[in-house]
Amino acid sequence: MALHRLTSITMGVPNVADTAAYYAEFGLSPDGDGWFTTRDAGRQLRIVHAPTGGSSSCTSAWTTPTTWPARPAT
Numbered sequence: 001m002a003l004h005r006l007t008s009i010t011m012g013v014p015n016v017a018d019t020a021a022y023y024a025e026f027g028l029s030p031d032g033d034g035w036f037t038t039r040d041a042g043r044q045l046r047i048v049h050a051p052t053g054g055s056s057s058c059t060s061a062w063t064t065p066t067t068w069p070a071r072p073a074t
Contacts, residue, residue: 008043012050019047 013019020030028036028045036045 008046010046010048012048014050014052016047016049023047 011019016034020034020036023036023045024030028038031037031043034046034048035043036047037043
């Protein structure tokens with residue numbers, strides 16, 4: 001399942017190895033160069049090193065679909 005229609009998220013963390021192990025245990029598949037994939041949406045998460053403190057290191061990119069899925073009838 002895609003994460004909120006985002007195309008990808010790059011997350012900066014102080015301990016890449018521990019964070020990568022967490023997401024691998026969560027079910028994402030390592031795909032080289034810090035990238036993790038999901039079954040349905042491919043490469044979605046990249047984990048990179050960032051020092052602690054200071055401003056946020058997270059960035060994201062997203063796309064807006066040209067058509068939205070129909071809402072289920074209530």
